[in-house]
Amino acid sequence: MRNRDWTRVALGFAAPLLAIVFSVIVASLILVAAGDPVGTTWRTLATGGLSGALPRNLVNTVNLGTTYYLSAVAVAIGFRMNLFNIGVDGQYRLAVFAAAVVGGAVTLPRPLHVLLIVVVAMVVGGAWAAIAGLLKVGRGVSEVISTIMLNAIAGGLVAYLLRRVASGQQASNNIATPSIPESGRVPGFTLLPSSPLLAYGFLFVAILVGLGYWYLLGRTRFGFDLRATGLSPSAAVASGVNVRRMVLAAMVLSGAVAGLVGLPELLGKTYTYDLSFPAGLGFTGIAIALVGRNSPVGIALAALLFAYLDTASNPLQILADVAPEIVKIMQGVIVLSVVIAYELVRRYGVVHEQRRVAAQLSATRPQTEEVPA
Amino acid sequence: MTTAPEVETAAPAVRLTGITKRFPGVVANRNVNITVRRGTVHALVGENGAGKSTLMKILYGVQRPDEGSIEVDGAPVSLSSPADAIRAGIGMVYQHFMLADNLTVLENVVLGAERMHGIGDGARRRIEELSHAYGLEIDADALVEELGVGDRQRVEILKVLYRGARTLILDEPTAVLVPQEVDELFDNLRELKSEGLTVLFISHKLDEVLAVADDITVVRRGETVATVDPASTTSRRLAELMVGSELPTPERGESTVRTTPVLQVHGVTLRSGDRAVLDDVSFTIHSGEVLGIAGVEGNGQGELVDVIMGLRAPESGAVVLGEEDVSAWPTRRRREAGIGFIPEDRHRQGLLLEAPLWENRVLGHQTRRPAARGPLVDRRGARADTERIVREFDVRTPGIDVTAGSLSGGNQQKLIVGRELSGDPVLLLAAHPTRGVDVGAQAAIWDSIREARRRGLAVLLISADLDELIGLSDTIRVVLRGRLVGTFDPASVTPELLGSAMTGADGDPRTSARTEPGS
Numbered sequence: 001m002r003n004r005d006w007t008r009v010a011l012g013f014a015a016p017l018l019a020i021v022f023s024v025i026v027a028s029l030i031l032v033a034a035g036d037p038v039g040t041t042w043r044t045l046a047t048g049g050l051s052g053a054l055p056r057n058l059v060n061t062v063n064l065g066t067t068y069y070l071s072a073v074a075v076a077i078g079f080r081m082n083l084f085n086i087g088v089d090g091q092y093r094l095a096v097f098a099a100a101v102v103g104g105a106v107t108l109p110r111p112l113h114v115l116l117i118v119v120v121a122m123v124v125g126g127a128w129a130a131i132a133g134l135l136k137v138g139r140g141v142s143e144v145i146s147t148i149m150l151n152a153i154a155g156g157l158v159a160y161l162l163r164r165v166a167s168g169q170q171a172s173n174n175i176a177t178p179s180i181p182e183s184g185r186v187p188g189f190t191l192l193p194s195s196p197l198l199a200y201g202f203l204f205v206a207i208l209v210g211l212g213y214w215y216l217l218g219r220t221r222f223g224f225d226l227r228a229t230g231l232s233p234s235a236a237v238a239s240g241v242n243v244r245r246m247v248l249a250a251m252v253l254s255g256a257v258a259g260l261v262g263l264p265e266l267l268g269k270t271y272t273y274d275l276s277f278p279a280g281l282g283f284t285g286i287a288i289a290l291v292g293r294n295s296p297v298g299i300a301l302a303a304l305l306f307a308y309l310d311t312a313s314n315p316l317q318i319l320a321d322v323a324p325e326i327v328k329i330m331q332g333v334i335v336l337s338v339v340i341a342y343e344l345v346r347r348y349g350v351v352h353e354q355r356r357v358a359a360q361l362s363a364t365r366p367q368t369e370e371v372p373a
Numbered sequence: 374m375t376t377a378p379e380v381e382t383a384a385p386a387v388r389l390t391g392i393t394k395r396f397p398g399v400v401a402n403r404n405v406n407i408t409v410r411r412g413t414v415h416a417l418v419g420e421n422g423a424g425k426s427t428l429m430k431i432l433y434g435v436q437r438p439d440e441g442s443i444e445v446d447g448a449p450v451s452l453s454s455p456a457d458a459i460r461a462g463i464g465m466v467y468q469h470f471m472l473a474d475n476l477t478v479l480e481n482v483v484l485g486a487e488r489m490h491g492i493g494d495g496a497r498r499r500i501e502e503l504s505h506a507y508g509l510e511i512d513a514d515a516l517v518e519e520l521g522v523g524d525r526q527r528v529e530i531l532k533v534l535y536r537g538a539r540t541l542i543l544d545e546p547t548a549v550l551v552p553q554e555v556d557e558l559f560d561n562l563r564e565l566k567s568e569g570l571t572v573l574f575i576s577h578k579l580d581e582v583l584a585v586a587d588d589i590t591v592v593r594r595g596e597t598v599a600t601v602d603p604a605s606t607t608s609r610r611l612a613e614l615m616v617g618s619e620l621p622t623p624e625r626g627e628s629t630v631r632t633t634p635v636l637q638v639h640g641v642t643l644r645s646g647d648r649a650v651l652d653d654v655s656f657t658i659h660s661g662e663v664l665g666i667a668g669v670e671g672n673g674q675g676e677l678v679d680v681i682m683g684l685r686a687p688e689s690g691a692v693v694l695g696e697e698d699v700s701a702w703p704t705r706r707r708r709e710a711g712i713g714f715i716p717e718d719r720h721r722q723g724l725l726l727e728a729p730l731w732e733n734r735v736l737g738h739q740t741r742r743p744a745a746r747g748p749l750v751d752r753r754g755a756r757a758d759t760e761r762i763v764r765e766f767d768v769r770t771p772g773i774d775v776t777a778g779s780l781s782g783g784n785q786q787k788l789i790v791g792r793e794l795s796g797d798p799v800l801l802l803a804a805h806p807t808r809g810v811d812v813g814a815q816a817a818i819w820d821s822i823r824e825a826r827r828r829g830l831a832v833l834l835i836s837a838d839l840d841e842l843i844g845l846s847d848t849i850r851v852v853l854r855g856r857l858v859g860t861f862d863p864a865s866v867t868p869e870l871l872g873s874a875m876t877g878a879d880g881d882p883r884t885s886a887r888t889e890p891g892s
Binding site: 219220221222223224225227228231232234235237238239240241242350353354356357358360361 | 682684703704705706707708709714716721722723724725726727728732735736737738739740745748749750752769770771775776778779780
């Protein structure tokens with residue numbers, strides 16, 4: 001039986017639960033202060049409002065959660081190495097735009113077509129992140145600053161290129177890339193029989209990405225080097241890790257996964273990229289990675305939680321006359337309180353483990369008091 | 374009307390009585406008694422680990438003593454923070470300056486003390502007053518970035534004077550200075566003294582201390598050994614007091630030294646700004662040989678280890694391992710070639726404190742069996758080998774899944790030694806391998822090193838523990854200011870010789886502090 005500190009494990013679960021409870025309290029207080037109906041709001045969020053809406057909401061949650069999951073994994077790769085890739089937002093938008101353009105321009109047999117789109121997305125995302133990586137490695141530029149600025153550049157670049165690409169389209173009010181033909185689309189599947197809404201087929205890719213993330217970081221030498229650099233750069237350097245190469249590799253990997261963020265929606269629903277494509281997914285990913293504590297399972301749970309809150313809040317304005325932004329407040333409070341709770345748990349855990357080890361050693365001391373040969 | 378010679382009736386600036394400070398596993402200060410007369414430069418000398426820094430931390434309010442009392446200007450004080458110390462008129466100038474390069478001298482000085490004279494003309498006037506009064510000659514509007522090291526130190530001194538210090542503590546002030554800056558500093562100190570201030574000066578450089586101090590207190594192993602008057606003592610006597618008058622006799626067995634060179638270092642020079650941190654260092658270690666490097670900390674030992682490990686690149690010189698010139702090899706390749714490394718600071722360079730023991734077994738060995746197989750980490754192999762190390766090196770732990778940070782320092786060190794000796798290295802770099810380790814573990818580590826040496830391991834041993842150096846080394850060399858200045862046989866070396874070489878006290882031109890330009 002592994003000698004695990006069960007107190008610490010239990011605390012690790014308690015922290016996010018307490019954070020959620022705390023955020024509900026805070027949100028309720030805000031609703032009261034604004035004169036909004038508290039009970040109606042929570043009922044609407046819990047049930048989805050209209051009768052029969054729950055199954056549809058659940059499928060939407062899974063779909064949105066898939067996107068959130070990919071974004072959070074991209075961020076988490078950086079976080080494990082103490083790198084803050086705030087640029088997931090710009091990386092995914094550039095990547096999904098490029099993927100939509102390439103996907104709409106060719107026709108190949110289905111597996112190849114989809115593969116091509118995925119590869120293009122990952123390469124573009126990785127390359128955009130590599131810029132920040134090179135700046136950090138070559139000039140010591142903080143990746144926080146460079147990725148945020150690259151986000152802005154990416155936004156402008158996409159808007160500009162979109163007009164150029166769409167100018168060749170038939171007359172239409174909406175500026176968009178050519179629609180991806182049937183062979184490039186990923187078919188959905190029926191998740192819940194009670195809802196006709198299909199779940200994105202890309203869900204399976206997201207699951208693969210999660211497994212790959214777990215395996216890479218937990219089982220490979222590369223993953224060990226990455227985690228060691230995040231835990232203690234000085235120890236990693238002394239152990240032979242080439243920190244510059246690691247920083248670059250981690251940024252590129254993070255960017256490549258970020259490139260996938262827009263694909264569930266692109267290949268499962270819209271088949272085209274236009275300016276109404278969801279934005280801000282990169283920042284949601286940061287919040288989810290923090291709440292999920294960079295663990296593949298934790299991120300999945302957090303992604304589903306956030307996705308559910310976002311989905312269920314849509315009818316709030318109509319049904320309860322409450323601004324759906326109350327959910328954003330909740331999410332923000334969750335992130336803050338979870339981060340604080342985790343830090344407290346971690347500090348307590350360190351002290352607790354030291355005491356536990358000392359206690360165990362003194363209990364067994366008489367038997368091990370042998371003079372070394 | 375008395376014509377008797379002036380008697381020292383003023384209360385001493387600082388009096389420490391019976392100061393004792395304990396940390397888990399070690400007594401840093403034991404019954405320390407120091408009296409610092411007002412208006413003097415009082416030097417505190419001792420080797421690293423002697424307890425000087427802890428004493429100064431107590432005096433500056435950073436630590437509280439377990440026993441004993443502190444009196445400032447005759448009145449007992451209780452210092453529970455640096456703010457208390459500053460209020461009592463004590464100012465500390467650290468070895469590592471804390472100045473903001475992008476601000477001016479004025480801005481740096483007022484930072485944190487804005488209430489005293491404001492931040493504008495009032496402050497500037499006060500700075501100029503102090504600067505003239507104490508001969509510091511600093512321009513208040515100069516940008517710190519543009520100042521040299523000597524000037525920066527004067528800014529630090531100005532900072533404490535600005536805050537009303539009457540007693541200054543200087544921690545190894547000459548560590549970063551070149552000879553003429555040292556002369557300038559000493560002139561400044563004499564100036565401060567003549568204005569009635571008191572200076573407490575921590576150092577291990579006996580020649581400098583003798584040049585400027587009025588009183589010298591020697592500390593060894595946490596205790597005050599003696600307080601002497603520089604006029605009536607020689608540097609040899611001081612060195613002996615610092616180092617102890619009896620050296621252990623080495624364990625002599627059959628010599629295991631073979632003829633094949635394992636490590637050759639040729640003419641390595643490393644600079645840091647103007648100073649040569651390593652100056653034309655050359656030596657050879659053969660298979661089965663332990664080369665011990667003695668020297669007070671800060672004379673280049675750490676940098677030498679960094680160069681051999683590939684963590685820093687020297688300006689000139691070469692490192693040869695076996696038959697290969699590894700000077701351009703990255704750290705990983707050198708480790709793979711068989712260099713084991715026991716770092717001086719195990720928390721910073723030797724362990725991942727928040728990772729379990731078996732993952733720490735992988736650290737440094739992540740490209741080789743048994744910790745890794747191909748591109749994957751071999752969990753089973755790493756865990757099995759960690760169990761072996763725990764058994765063979767008697768690492769006291771309830772299991773291999775606990776985090777490294779929850780073990781005691783001694784057990785952490787045993788784990789590191791066990792890890793670095795596994796995989797049959799050809800060269801072991803051991804920097805203070807038994808620092809903070811209890812006596813039983815220390816003996817066990819020494820035995821492992823001796824056993825490996827019998828099998829042909831070459832060892833570069835850096836240590837401040839003379840027992841260790843003399844007990845393990847086949848040859849001892851002394852490093853001073855980046856140069857190797859003496860070669861000794863552990864069986865015949867005397868404390869005087871060793872101490873003098875380590876502190877440059879014997880006035881021998883070879884070991885003297887001031888190198889003649891162009892020599």
